Amino acid sequence: MASLRAxxxxxxxxxxxxxxxxxxxxxLNTATLLPRIQPTxxxxxxxxxxxxxxxxxxxxxxxxxxxxxxxxxxxxxxLHHIPAHGFTLEALTLGARDAGFLDVSVQLLPxxxxxxxxxxxxxxxxxxxxxxxxxxxxxxxxxxxxxxPASLSVEEKTKILIAERLxxxxxxKAHWQDALAQMSLLGNIPISLSELHALSNDILSLAGDSSxxxxxxxxxxxxxxxxxxAEVVMTRDPTPDLSETIAFVDRRFEDKxxxxxxxxxxxxxxxxxxxxxxxxxxxxxMKI
Numbered sequence: 001m002a003s004l005r006a007x008x009x010x011x012x013x014x015x016x017x018x019x020x021x022x023x024x025x026x027x028l029n030t031a032t033l034l035p036r037i038q039p040t041x042x043x044x045x046x047x048x049x050x051x052x053x054x055x056x057x058x059x060x061x062x063x064x065x066x067x068x069x070x071x072x073x074x075x076x077x078x079l080h081h082i083p084a085h086g087f088t089l090e091a092l093t094l095g096a097r098d099a100g101f102l103d104v105s106v107q108l109l110p111x112x113x114x115x116x117x118x119x120x121x122x123x124x125x126x127x128x129x130x131x132x133x134x135x136x137x138x139x140x141x142x143x144x145x146x147x148x149p150a151s152l153s154v155e156e157k158t159k160i161l162i163a164e165r166l167x168x169x170x171x172x173k174a175h176w177q178d179a180l181a182q183m184s185l186l187g188n189i190p191i192s193l194s195e196l197h198a199l200s201n202d203i204l205s206l207a208g209d210s211s212x213x214x215x216x217x218x219x220x221x222x223x224x225x226x227x228x229x230a231e232v233v234m235t236r237d238p239t240p241d242l243s244e245t246i247a248f249v250d251r252r253f254e255d256k257x258x259x260x261x262x263x264x265x266x267x268x269x270x271x272x273x274x275x276x277x278x279x280x281x282x283x284x285x286m287k288i
Contacts, residue, residue: 067119071108073099075119082120086175087113087182114188117179121195124168125202128161132206137164157207159253162227163246165199166234170242177235200224226252 067075078095085091092106092113109115131137135149141160142149152160169176183192200223209219226249234245 067115068108070101070105071115074101074105074108075116076123078116079120079123082116082175083171086172087116087120087179089113092116114182117182118191118195120172120179121199124165125199127168128165129202129206131164132161137161154204154207154209155253158203158209158223159249161203161206162223162230162249163242165203165227166230166242166245166249169231169234170240173234173237173242176231180231180235196224196228200227203227 074092074096076095077098078091080098081091081094085094089106089112092109093103096103096105106112111118138149138152138157138160142152172179182188197220200220203223204219209216211219229252230245230249233248234242237244239245
């Protein structure tokens with residue numbers, strides 16, 4: 001007590017000093033002991049912009065060649081002027097006048113002459129279908145050979161349809177080279193090939209082709225190749241009834257049949273040797 005009294009430090013200062021050095025209990029932080037629970041996230045949803053399309057953007061769809069009522073009226077009237085003026089703006093202008101439109105109305109057709117070519121091709125396909133549906137085309141051809149129309153094979157009907165479609169170009173034969181030149185332009189090739197495929201598909205469908213295997217594609221490719229080459233021959237055919245062009249089509253079908261027989265013969269030969277090899281291997285005890 002004497003020492004405390006003699007201490008130069010006042011009593012209050014000593015009390016505050018001892019309180020400052022007293023060990024204080026550290027509060028327990030439960031957040032550091034318990035496992036951290038991550039909040040559940042909702043499943044990620046893909047926005048419409050991030051969904052990848054099935055078809056590649058590098059191969060856009062073909063431009064549509066469907067026409068409005070005004071465009072159809074102009075093009076329909078212009079078809080009658082093609083034999084005299086060809087696939088030209090003049091034919092379109094005359095068609096617009098016949099349909100009751102002003103000359104400037106041809107601007108409704110952005111592709112101009114090429115639209116007239118496409119409309120000609122589409123209209124001829126429609127006429128070909130109507131002639132088959134009327135059952136007059138095959139009946140007339142079969143009557144010439146004294147046969148029943150039902151006995152005609154798919155190949156024979158296909159040749160009849162190709163010949164009939166080529167004869168529709170008789171009156172515009174002099175202008176068809178210009179049309180082929182228009183269709184061979186780089187920007188017009190895709191839709192021209194699409195129209196050629198549509199024609200070959202119509203021909204085989206009207207002929208009664210019911211193939212569902214790989215020959216569905218090969219037959220349409222063959223018909224497209226035969227018809228496209230026949231159109232080139234037609235432009236140089238001097239006969240009025242296109243007899244040379246029809247004879248060319250007959251020769252191409254004969255070549256097609258010969259080529260088909262050769263491929264079938266090779267396939268049969270390969271199949272025979274394959275079966276023989278399998279039989280020999282099994283006779284030797286091989287598990288084949």
